[in-house]
Amino acid sequence: MTSTVSRSGAVAADPMVPRTFTLLSTHADTRDTFTLELEPTDGVRLEFRAGQFTMLSAFGIGEVPISISGSPIEDGPLIHTIRSVGGVSNAIVTSAPGTQLGVRGPFGTSWDVTDAKGGDVVIITGGIGLAPLRPAILELLAERDQYNRVVLLYGARTPEDILFGDEMRKWADRLGMTVEVTVDNGPHGWKGRVGFVTQLISRASFDPAQTIALVCGPEVMMRASANELRQRGVPAGKIRLSMERNMKCGIGLCGHCQLREHFICADGPILTYEVLAPLMQKWEL
Amino acid sequence: MTSTTRTLKVEGLRKLVEELRARGFTVIAPTVRDGAIVNAPIESIDQLPRGVGDQQDAAHYRLTERADGAYFGYAAGAQSMKPVLFPAEELLWRGKRDAAGAFTVQPASNEGGPYALLGVRGCDLKAIHIHDAVLTSRGFSDAHYAARRAGALLISVTCGSPAGTCFCASVGTGPRPSEGYDLSLTEVIKGSSHTFVVAVGTERGAEIMDALGASTASEAEMAAADDIAKDAALNMGRELNTDGLKYLMYANAESSHWDDVASRCLSCTNCTLVCPTCFCTSVEDVSDLTGQEASRHRVWDSCFSEDFSYIHGGSVRESPRSRYRQWITHKLASWEDQFGMTGCVGCGRCITWCPVGIDITAEAAALRGTPSKARK
Ligand SMILES: Cc1cc2nc3c(=O)[nH]c(=O)nc-3n(C[C@H](O)[C@H](O)[C@H](O)COP(=O)(O)OP(=O)(O)OC[C@H]3O[C@@H](n4cnc5c(N)ncnc54)[C@H](O)[C@@H]3O)c2cc1C
Ligand code: SF4
Numbered sequence: 001m002t003s004t005v006s007r008s009g010a011v012a013a014d015p016m017v018p019r020t021f022t023l024l025s026t027h028a029d030t031r032d033t034f035t036l037e038l039e040p041t042d043g044v045r046l047e048f049r050a051g052q053f054t055m056l057s058a059f060g061i062g063e064v065p066i067s068i069s070g071s072p073i074e075d076g077p078l079i080h081t082i083r084s085v086g087g088v089s090n091a092i093v094t095s096a097p098g099t100q101l102g103v104r105g106p107f108g109t110s111w112d113v114t115d116a117k118g119g120d121v122v123i124i125t126g127g128i129g130l131a132p133l134r135p136a137i138l139e140l141l142a143e144r145d146q147y148n149r150v151v152l153l154y155g156a157r158t159p160e161d162i163l164f165g166d167e168m169r170k171w172a173d174r175l176g177m178t179v180e181v182t183v184d185n186g187p188h189g190w191k192g193r194v195g196f197v198t199q200l201i202s203r204a205s206f207d208p209a210q211t212i213a214l215v216c217g218p219e220v221m222m223r224a225s226a227n228e229l230r231q232r233g234v235p236a237g238k239i240r241l242s243m244e245r246n247m248k249c250g251i252g253l254c255g256h257c258q259l260r261e262h263f264i265c266a267d268g269p270i271l272t273y274e275v276l277a278p279l280m281q282k283w284e285l
Numbered sequence: 286m287t288s289t290t291r292t293l294k295v296e297g298l299r300k301l302v303e304e305l306r307a308r309g310f311t312v313i314a315p316t317v318r319d320g321a322i323v324n325a326p327i328e329s330i331d332q333l334p335r336g337v338g339d340q341q342d343a344a345h346y347r348l349t350e351r352a353d354g355a356y357f358g359y360a361a362g363a364q365s366m367k368p369v370l371f372p373a374e375e376l377l378w379r380g381k382r383d384a385a386g387a388f389t390v391q392p393a394s395n396e397g398g399p400y401a402l403l404g405v406r407g408c409d410l411k412a413i414h415i416h417d418a419v420l421t422s423r424g425f426s427d428a429h430y431a432a433r434r435a436g437a438l439l440i441s442v443t444c445g446s447p448a449g450t451c452f453c454a455s456v457g458t459g460p461r462p463s464e465g466y467d468l469s470l471t472e473v474i475k476g477s478s479h480t481f482v483v484a485v486g487t488e489r490g491a492e493i494m495d496a497l498g499a500s501t502a503s504e505a506e507m508a509a510a511d512d513i514a515k516d517a518a519l520n521m522g523r524e525l526n527t528d529g530l531k532y533l534m535y536a537n538a539e540s541s542h543w544d545d546v547a548s549r550c551l552s553c554t555n556c557t558l559v560c561p562t563c564f565c566t567s568v569e570d571v572s573d574l575t576g577q578e579a580s581r582h583r584v585w586d587s588c589f590s591e592d593f594s595y596i597h598g599g600s601v602r603e604s605p606r607s608r609y610r611q612w613i614t615h616k617l618a619s620w621e622d623q624f625g626m627t628g629c630v631g632c633g634r635c636i637t638w639c640p641v642g643i644d645i646t647a648e649a650a651a652l653r654g655t656p657s658k659a660r661k
């Protein structure tokens with residue numbers, strides 16, 4: 001999309017101007033993470049691909065990049081899952097139903113999970129990182145028979161921080177997904193696994209030669225995961241990571257998200273480890 | 286070039302400004318303000334810095350007097366035309382919210398212009414075309430820049446007196462621009478004769494020359510203009526070896542030289558503010574006391590600030606050495622991958638306006654392991 005310019009100096013179709021969406025509901029997923037349902041005030045559904053994000057703003061407070069966590073194939077409201085960590089995210093999750101939020105987008109690249117048809121899919125994530133992957137999971141589970149093994153490895157800090165716990169159980173019990181959950185710190189009574197999610201990779205069941213891996217989490221965790229996957233023999237070009245960078249525009253213009261030659265907002269956020277490996281290995285790039 | 290080269294006398298230059306104003310252009314041209322060359326709106330050529338020259342070196346800028354009464358006898362001023370087409374602060378939209386939390390958004394329109402930019406240096410002209418590529422040639426465009434740019438008329442000048450920090454000849458952007466202008470002036474002063482040899486780059490430029498009744502330049506006048514450009518190219522204060530520069534920068538990502546630069550760099554952001562190609566911005570939301578009215582602004586930002594790369598938990602580029610590396614690597618290397626061109630036009634401003642005199646050409650030469658050419 002390019003903007004049109006009229007001679008009068010009026011600015012048409014400025015991609016920096018948001019649409020307005022009405023907040024329908026907010027659901028507390030964990031103590032600090034909330035899922036919001038939003039409806040466009042102009043009635044035009046926001047079409048997106050799994051892995052894309054929007055620039056979401058609280059009126060007068062600010063705008064931040066947030067991945068879409070709803071289904072890309074079913075009709076319905078725009079869904080975002082947000083961890084409250086600071087000024088803008090907190091203002092968004094504490095907005096009352098009926099409040100309008102600003103939305104620009106969707107922007108960025110997709111998980112392109114359908115490339116994995118006929119083979120295995122391994123999804124490795126932790127904490128809030130599951131939210132950007134949920135659309136890809138819903139997309140592939142809708143055509144579950146097109147894939148071989150589908151494995152989700154998920155890590156959370158504590159059992160209380162596990163996101164979409166009920167839904168993960170449903171994916172495992174009824175929809176043919178292998179789900180392994182681990183926590184960094186397990187209290188007394190926790191019967192599940194304790195340890196880092198990266199430790200699950202070496203034992204997970206998938207065919208490295210026929211696998212696409214989707215990884216989302218803090219950069220150290222993604223680097224460690226990618227290393228484990230490489231050790232198992234998954235080619236770097238089949239490992240997809242969703243990168244996080246400061247973003248002020250989402251459309252390749254503000255320069256904030258640059259990782260050397262890549263604008264993470266436009267060339268990413270999802271890029272292959274083949275592209276990222278040499279860059280992630282250098283300090284503070 | 287769509288037409289033959291013309292000439293104007295001083296009176297012709299005066300009429301050019303009058304003609305542009307009569308056509309509704311706001312004419313932006315060099316003026317003197319606070320001891321520096323500053324681009325500003327002018328009404329007449331009497332506001333141009335006549336008889337003014339300059340002296341520039343690392344962390345040094347001073348205006349001088351010229352006896353020849355030249356109108357364009359100085360090199361790059363403190364700012365390029367960047368603030369005209371891409372202002373440091375731009376209103377993006379205003380909004381109003383009602384009691385129920387619903388809000389309406391009113392996109393900003395552009396005020397001012399159309400602009401005729403007069404006296405654009407070769408380096409700065411190239412910088413405008415670089416901004417065209419950055420801001421209007423990809424998936425999304427900066428709508429405000431695009432609107433201003435669409436109406437702008439570009440009149441460049443040949444740099445006859447390059448400064449000590451200039452190196453446009455090394456990067457091929459000057460001292461005489463070869464394309465990308467409507468009109469391009471070369472000021473020729475010989476004894477009592479004072480003329481402007483005008484290369485015509487567009488139909489629009491030709492039509493303006495016709496309207497002024499500008500005569501065709503003689504062979505001798507064109508040769509005199511060529512000589513000025515040739516001499517200036519030999520008088521650059523600095524030089525940048527661009528051979529394999531991208532690979533040099535990428536290969537040196539973890540060089541210990543960054544520690545050396547960091548020991549001098551103050552992270553003051555001056556270089557990015559004066560650089561005609563730097564385009565990084567942030568957005569700021571402002572709301573009134575009631576919180577019912579708000580506006581969003583796009584403001585210049587700099588990769589030298591720590592907040593620039595902040596993500597929850599800490600900045601990606603926490604250390605000053607990583608920020609200097611980002612800046613110079615972007616200019617001289619990643620820009621090429623992103624836009625198919627270098628991000629440095631050789632204007633020398635970052636050298637002149639760096640309070641501690643850090644020199645992009647010297648740092649690049651140091652990474653190459655060769656001594657730099659700094660005229661001292
Ligand atoms: C592509 C992408 C997708 C994301 N998807 C989600 C998601 O689905 N759910 C979710 O909870 N979070 C997501 N984030 C992170 C989210 O953008 C930050 O948590 C948010 O910007 C924090 O803003 P704040 O003002 O609340 O926090 P503060 O810590 O007060 O941040 C101050 C400012 O720094 C910047 N900033 C801080 N942290 C980040 C960050 N992690 N990424 C980018 N900019 C940051 C923002 O401009 C922010 O306004 C995503 C980030 C990116 C880049
Ligand atoms: S990097 Fe320095 S010399 Fe190059 S264009 Fe920018 S300010 Fe001018």
Ligand code: SF4
Nearest residue numbers: 563564565588612615
């Ligand atoms: S050098 Fe820095 S401030 Fe300038 S355009 Fe590049 S990233 Fe932005």
Ligand code: FES
Nearest residue numbers: 250253254255265
């Ligand atoms: S977020 Fe602005 S360029 Fe990527």
